[in-house]
Every structure is written in structure tokens, then in C-alpha cells.
Amino acid sequence: xxxxxxxxxxxxxxxxxxxxxxxxxxxxxxxxxxxxxxxxxxxxxxxxxxxxxxxxxxxxxxxxxxxxxxxxxxxxxxxxxxxxxxxxxxxxxxxxxxxxxxxxxxxxxxxxxxxxxxxxxxxxxxxxxxxxxxxxxxxxxxxxxxxxxxxxxxxxxxxxxxxxxxxxxxxxxxxxxxxxxxxxxxxxxxxxxxxxxxxxxxxxxxxxxxxxxxxxxxxxxxxxxxxxxxxxxxxxxxxxxxxxxxxxxxxxxxxxxxxxxxxxxxxxxx
Numbered sequence: 001x002x003x004x005x006x007x008x009x010x011x012x013x014x015x016x017x018x019x020x021x022x023x024x025x026x027x028x029x030x031x032x033x034x035x036x037x038x039x040x041x042x043x044x045x046x047x048x049x050x051x052x053x054x055x056x057x058x059x060x061x062x063x064x065x066x067x068x069x070x071x072x073x074x075x076x077x078x079x080x081x082x083x084x085x086x087x088x089x090x091x092x093x094x095x096x097x098x099x100x101x102x103x104x105x106x107x108x109x110x111x112x113x114x115x116x117x118x119x120x121x122x123x124x125x126x127x128x129x130x131x132x133x134x135x136x137x138x139x140x141x142x143x144x145x146x147x148x149x150x151x152x153x154x155x156x157x158x159x160x161x162x163x164x165x166x167x168x169x170x171x172x173x174x175x176x177x178x179x180x181x182x183x184x185x186x187x188x189x190x191x192x193x194x195x196x197x198x199x200x201x202x203x204x205x206x207x208x209x210x211x212x213x214x215x216x217x218x219x220x221x222x223x224x225x226x227x228x229x230x231x232x233x234x235x236x237x238x239x240x241x242x243x244x245x246x247x248x249x250x251x252x253x254x255x256x257x258x259x260x261x262x263x264x265x266x267x268x269x270x
Contacts, residue, residue: 001050006038016214018053025060040125056108067120111206113133118140136193138179143177144175156168180192215249216252251267
């Protein structure tokens, strides 16, 4: 399947693992004014229709993972930050807010390989991913209040689900920056590694996930998302429905056989 056309990022696909790299180091991979919003959304939508991808790794090129909003545009009231209050509301809804919706709908796991600072909406972007591995050079700040604004991309929704309400409130209300060690300690990061080991470790984890039966993998990702918004009785009904589907796949039969024969499974996505 042909890869989507991107303007500020690049996408590579190898062995079921997609790597989406933000390549706007000139503005520290800012999301606004760069085309990166469209790139992320387009990649998520493409992944849902591509059976060849099992996992997406998201990382940044250069000095930062993602610096969030472009401060020069913000100061000059350009782009998403320009116009009347209603204009700005529409710009957020039709712009940066498409990212959390796209990543909520994506059917495959997303791993953030955080190579450097993840600030404001960049912090929130990392929080929207399923798993986060950080370089020792990574840092994080829910810095909106420092600019006299609020997390308009939905960050307050994601952050408290990762680290709990009290810690999320402290980070959002103070706007302070935390380093990779503290991010690991509060459960924001899964692991912290040296910069040179960041992508290899992310790819190792991605490869382990990509080795799972493809259809059951996507169903499991959908269940994890549904569990955030459903009550238990309705969620259990969904689990039963998905389980019925999974039991009737060829990959389920292959997985059981492979386990009994003590060998790796060979899955065809059927």
C-alpha cells in the first residue's frame, strides 16, 4: 500500500513497524504553522486502512521531540492564533484538535520515542500515544499557563489518565518542566535510555508487539480505548463480541498450535 504524502514529517515502513519522524527542527518540530498536524492525522488515517502496519513509532528529528505551538505565530496572532475568539475556536477544532481525535481512533499501538523536550502541545502529543520511551535528554512541561492560555488540544484529559489527577493538576497549574528521571518516576515514561539507544529500544518494543496476531492486536488496541469511556457491563459485552471474532481467526488456531509446539507463530492476518 502506498505511503501517504507528508509535508513536514517522514514515514518509513519496515516489517510491520511504521516510523513517523517530525522533521521541522527549524522550529523545534512545532505543530502549528508547519503542516505537522496534517501529517500526523493523515498517517493515523492511513494506518487504519493499511493491513501491513502493526505498530507506529513517533519521534522527532533534531533538538526537540515537539515544541507545541509556534510562539512567533502566537505573538503575532497569526495562523491558528489569529482572528476573533470564534475564529480561534474554529481554528483549534479544525486544526490541532484533529490530532487527539485521530490518535484516539487509530487501530494500532503508537509508541512515542521522546528524543528531547516535549513542551505544551508536544507534551500532550506524547501523552496521546500508548507507550512512551524517553531519552535522557527528554523533558516535559504542561506549559500553557506560563503563556496565559489553557491546554486547548485536550491535554488535561490525557495527562490525568496517565499520572492521576493530583500530579496532573500540579504539572498543569505550575507549568514547571520535569526531566526524564521524574517522568519515569511518576509513570509518564515506560523507560529512559541513552540517546543512542532510544530508537533501537523503541524498535525492539515495536517488533515484539508487531509479532502478535495482527487482527487480535487491533482488537486489543480498540478495547483499551473503549475501556476509557464505557461502563463495565457494556464493556464486557464488547469484549465478548471481539472474543467471538478472535476465536474464529486462522491466527488464533496458529497461535495455539505454535504455543503447544514451542515455536514462534506464523501469522497471516486472517
